[in-house]
Amino acid sequence: MVDYAKLDEARDxxxxxxxxxxxxxxxARGLHHVALLSSDVERTVxxxxxLLEFPLTEIFENRDYRGSNHFFFDIGNGNxxxxxxxxxxxxxxxxxxxxxxxxxxxxxxxxxxxxxxxxLDEAGVEYQTESGTSIYFRDPDGARLELIADPLGEMYGTxxx
Numbered sequence: 001m002v003d004y005a006k007l008d009e010a011r012d013x014x015x016x017x018x019x020x021x022x023x024x025x026x027x028a029r030g031l032h033h034v035a036l037l038s039s040d041v042e043r044t045v046x047x048x049x050x051l052l053e054f055p056l057t058e059i060f061e062n063r064d065y066r067g068s069n070h071f072f073f074d075i076g077n078g079n080x081x082x083x084x085x086x087x088x089x090x091x092x093x094x095x096x097x098x099x100x101x102x103x104x105x106x107x108x109x110x111x112x113x114x115x116x117x118x119x120l121d122e123a124g125v126e127y128q129t130e131s132g133t134s135i136y137f138r139d140p141d142g143a144r145l146e147l148i149a150d151p152l153g154e155m156y157g158t159x160x161x
Contacts, residue, residue, distance in 0.1 A: 030077070030078060030079065031079045032079075032080065033072060033079070033080035033081065033082040034080075034081055034082065034104055035082040035083065035084060036081070036082070036083050036084075036101075036139075036141070036143050037083065037084055037085070037086070037091060037094070037141060038069075038071075038083040038084065038085045038141060039085065039091070039140075039141050040085075040140065041059075041069055041071065041083075041085050043140050044071075044083055044085075044139070044140060044141070045071070047139055047140050048073045048081065048139075049073065051116075051119055051120070051123055051125075052116060052119075052147075053112070053116070054073040054074055054075050054081065055073065055074045056071065056072070056073055057072045057073065057074050057080065058071065058072050059071035059072075062084055062086075065084075065086055067087050067088070068084055068085055068086050068087060069083075069084070069085050070082065070083070070084055071083050075106050076106075076107070077152070081104070081106075093141075093142055094138075094141050094142030094143055101143070101144075102144065103136065103143075103144035103145060103146050104143070104144075104145055104146065105134075105145075105146040105147075105148050106145065106146065106147055106148070107148050107149075107150065107151065107152045108147050108148070108149060109149070110133075110149040113133070113135070113147055113148075113149035116135075116147055117129075117135055117147075120135070120137060125137050126138075131156050133148055133149040133150050133156070134146050134147070134148045134149075134150075135147045135148075
């Protein structure tokens with residue numbers, strides 16, 4: 001049985017020990033890209049560029065695997081979502097596992113969130129809506145995505161940056 005009171009105490013202890021009002025500047029400049037796998041480059045481009053409206057920015061050969069593509073989509077603020085395909089390798093279907101990627105949350109303006117929700121409906125993409133600002137769904141290869149209408153640095157009214 002899970003002892004939720006102990007979990008709450010542990011969270012409070014971590015917050016007290018590590019959350020600082022005088023937090024130093026991060027050593028990072030930002031997220032360059034997150035890389036996922038694609039089993040079909042054309043289908044992936046149609047899904048991310050045409051349906052979700054994330055422009056394809058570049059496609060070139062993967063330096064680590066001859067014949068494989070490395071391609072990128074603009075997800076705003078200089079951030080990219082990247083993909084690899086690995087022709088000839090049987091990678092199997094996407095598997096969401098403990099310790100692996102859970103989901104990618106991408107912030108969109110509330111008006112675009114509504115339009116993209118309508119486009120998901122028109123395309124027959126199943127999704128789940130949470131808290132009135134988040135839509136969870138899977139891409140053609142099964143990776144879980146979230147479109148969130150909250151501003152960057154906020155989540156459901158809490159500042160997280």
